[in-house]
Structure formats: C-alpha cells, structure tokens
Amino acid sequence: MLEDWKQRRAAKRIKAGDGRPLQPFRWWQLLSGRKLFYLPAIASARGFRHAVDVRFWGKQGGDNGKAHLYVDDRHHAESTLPAAFPIDDGTIEVAISGFGLKRMHYIRSDSAEQQLTADPRSAVGRRLRLDRHHPSVSRWIGAVSVLLLIVGLGLNLLQVIEPISQIPPVLEHVGRIESPIHLPLWLNVTLVVAAALASMERGLRLRYHWLLDGAVT
Structure with a gap:
C-alpha cells in the first residue's frame, strides 16, 4: 500500500517533455552538478535507449534539480525529485541526498x-571507472570516507549530549552529563x-546511509 501511494505521488510530479535533443556531456559540466545516466536499449523491453539528465545549476538548473528523461535522445518527460518514470516493463527511480545521487535504478516489474x-x-x-580499474585504491578511498563520517558523527553526538542533558526533564531523570571532548572551533569546522x-x-558512487550521510545534511 505504501509503495502504491509513493507511485501515485511520483506520477503527479511527472510532466510531458518537449522533444528537445539530449545534449552531450561537456568537460566543464564536471563542476556544474550535472548527472547523466543511460539505460541501454538492450535493457529495454521495446528496444529504446533511455537517458536521465539531472542538473542543479546552469541552463536547466533553474528548475531546482529536476530529473529529465530522454527516450532515444529526445526529451520525453521531466519530474521533480525524487522521481519515478514508468517505462516499458518497469520504472526508473531517481533520488538525491544533500551531496549527490543516492539512487538511479531501473526497477523491472519482477x-x-x-x-x-x-x-x-x-x-x-x-x-566508477576508478572503482573498476583500480579497485584497491577505490576501496581505500571508500574506507576513508566512511571513517570520516563515523568520526564526525561520534564527536557530534558526544558534544550534543551535554546541552541535551541540561534540559530540565532530562536533567531531573538522568542528571547532568559532561562531554569528555570539547573541540576548538577550527577543528569542528x-x-x-x-x-x-x-x-x-x-x-559519486551512489552510496547512501541514512545515519552516516543523513547526519551530515
């Protein structure tokens, strides 16, 4: 029932496309926040190639980061995020976090x-190419990313315990808790x-965890 409700809400966000051609990815768009993904024709039940273009700035960025669906390189539909585009024998789902994509998947009917x-x-x-060609380096980078998030989350929790413990109802039942760590401003930043x-x-690897990554946003 929840999934049906989500699909109905997603369907209301979809608008028909205008048929414009898909623009190729340009090198200067590396810093523009553009995300461009493809679903090859071989994966499509009807043999169409699908592409999803998400932009946060620039010419198509004024729409506050909509997802644009292209079918055979022609603009077919657009939707605010999170988006769910019904195609062929399934749905393309698009979702973002505060720092990038967390979902860009084709969900088949099965x-x-x-x-x-x-x-x-x-x-x-x-x-992702680095991940394929240099998996060891990629794993190290990924591990450092997770470690930084865990350290940041842990230190933040330790520092917020003290002010929370001073709230009268909490203070009455638990008592005052003093954080063992007080970091200088520059280190917090x-x-x-x-x-x-x-x-x-x-x-960049479409990895997302509600606690680790969600705590940053």
Missing part, C-alpha cells in the same frame, strides 16, 4: 534492479568539511 550507467565523462562516471567531502565522494 522487482529486479539495475543501476543505470553513468556517462563516462561525468564525475560519477570517472569515479574541519570535521564538518571533511564529512561533507566524504558524503560527496559516496554520492
């Missing part, structure tokens, strides 16, 4: 999932920036 292929020239495509960069790196 519930099988397939992640769309990132344009090789995009930031996501380059990061550094940890926040490091955690944000870690979440951005995970976003």
Whole structure:
C-alpha cells in the first residue's frame, strides 16, 4: 500500500517533455552538478535507449534539480525529485541526498534492479571507472570516507549530549552529563568539511546511509 501511494505521488510530479535533443556531456559540466545516466536499449523491453539528465545549476538548473528523461535522445518527460518514470516493463527511480545521487535504478516489474550507467565523462562516471580499474585504491578511498563520517558523527553526538542533558526533564531523570571532548572551533569546522567531502565522494558512487550521510545534511 505504501509503495502504491509513493507511485501515485511520483506520477503527479511527472510532466510531458518537449522533444528537445539530449545534449552531450561537456568537460566543464564536471563542476556544474550535472548527472547523466543511460539505460541501454538492450535493457529495454521495446528496444529504446533511455537517458536521465539531472542538473542543479546552469541552463536547466533553474528548475531546482529536476530529473529529465530522454527516450532515444529526445526529451520525453521531466519530474521533480525524487522521481519515478514508468517505462516499458518497469520504472526508473531517481533520488538525491544533500551531496549527490543516492539512487538511479531501473526497477523491472519482477522487482529486479539495475543501476543505470553513468556517462563516462561525468564525475560519477570517472569515479566508477576508478572503482573498476583500480579497485584497491577505490576501496581505500571508500574506507576513508566512511571513517570520516563515523568520526564526525561520534564527536557530534558526544558534544550534543551535554546541552541535551541540561534540559530540565532530562536533567531531573538522568542528571547532568559532561562531554569528555570539547573541540576548538577550527577543528569542528574541519570535521564538518571533511564529512561533507566524504558524503560527496559516496554520492559519486551512489552510496547512501541514512545515519552516516543523513547526519551530515
């Protein structure tokens, strides 16, 4: 029932496309926040190639980061995020976090999932290529990202315990709790920036965890 409700809400967000051609990915769009993914024709029940273009700035960025669906390189539909485009024998789902994509998958009617292929020239495509060609380096980068998020989350929790314990109802039942750690402002800022960069790196691999990455946003 919940899934049906989500699909109905997603359907209301979809608008018909205008048929414009899909623009190729340009190198300067690496810093523009553009995300471009493809579902090859072989994966489509009707043999169509689908592409999903998500932009946060620039010419198509004024729509506050909509997802644009292209069918055989023609603009077919658009939707605010999160988006769910019904195609052929399934649905393309698109969702973002505060630091990047967390979902870009084709869900078939039999519930099988397939992640769309990132344009090789995009930031996501380059990061995934590193993962394929240099898996050891990629694993180390991924591990450092997770470690930074865990450290940042743990230190934040320790520092918020003290002010929470001073709330009268909490103070009455638990007593005052003093945090064993008091970090200087510069170190707090550094940890926040490091955690944000870690979440951005995970976003390039479409990795997301509600506690680790959600705590940053």
